[in-house]
Amino acid sequence: MKSSRVILLTTFAMIAFASNSLLNRLALGQNTIDPTSYTTIRLASGAGMLFMIASIQRKNGETVLRGSWISAAFLFIYAITFSFAYLSLSTGTGALILFGSVQVTMIVVALRSGERPRLMEWLGLILALGGLVYLVFPGLTAPSPLGSALMTVAGIAWGFYTIRGRGSQNPLGDTAGNFVYAVPMVGFVLLFSLKNVSISPHGILYASLSGALASGVGYVIWYAALRGLTTTRAATVQLSVPVIAAWSGVAFLAEDISTRLVIAGILILGGIALALSSRAKKV
Secondary structure, rough: HHHHHHHHHHHHHHHHHHHHHHHHHHHHHHOOEEEHHHHHHHHHHHHHHHHHHHHHHHOOOOOOOOOOOHHHHHHHHHHHHHHHHHHOOOOOHHHHHHHHHHHHHHHHHHHOOOOOOOHHHHHHHHHHHHHHHHHHHHOOOOHHHHHHHHHHHHHHHHHHHHHHOOOOOOOHHHHHHHHHHHHHHHHHHHOOHHHHOOHHHHHHHHHHHHHHHHHHEEEEEEHHHHHOOHHHHHHHHHHHHHHHHHHHHHOOOOOOHHHHHHHHHHHHHHHHHHHHHHOOOOO
């Protein structure tokens, strides 16, 4: 895959991930919907959108839904634990735990599979992680043990979901299948939390946008981009999400621009650029 195409796909995927963070913050931060309902609508709307697109683009005899129950389970675990974790974690603490867990998971798997990141990739990863810590440091608080555990599980699940996507030959079909298979899983959880359901029109809108566009379409793009990224690079580029989300908050939520945000952005994006500039290594 051409490097320019990989960069473009990766950029769009990171914007989608940041949009998910923004929509989640709007929905749950303003108490417009409960976490289980949000996750259910998010996965269901994503499944519906992807099934429709896959059906339209299906070639003669081609299966609409691909994916696997294992990948769907990782997707479900990530989505549900992510939503509940932020009930007891600050934005900064949650971001640090989530992306730290993602990096550790993916890098450990990469090393075990024989991938050997180059020096520039290690330096870029360290620089980007340092930028993330610097960005979220003012918001760090003594984390809730339960919230921390949930967010760690979310990061591990997302790491494995991403790793499984690297071999995808049909990103649309695989992602559509994963979302459809994940819906009954979250529906089962919803049955046990009906008494805690709290839904508003705004909450439904945020969850639907997150599912159909930021998650559904965004994850298809990510699976497509993964074919041109090593596991280490796939782990590193995701550190751009908090920066993009923070700048989105400035643009759409009228949040203040700070010197810390500018410096952290330079460190994180500079680290990512450094890691990506290293000569590709096949795994």
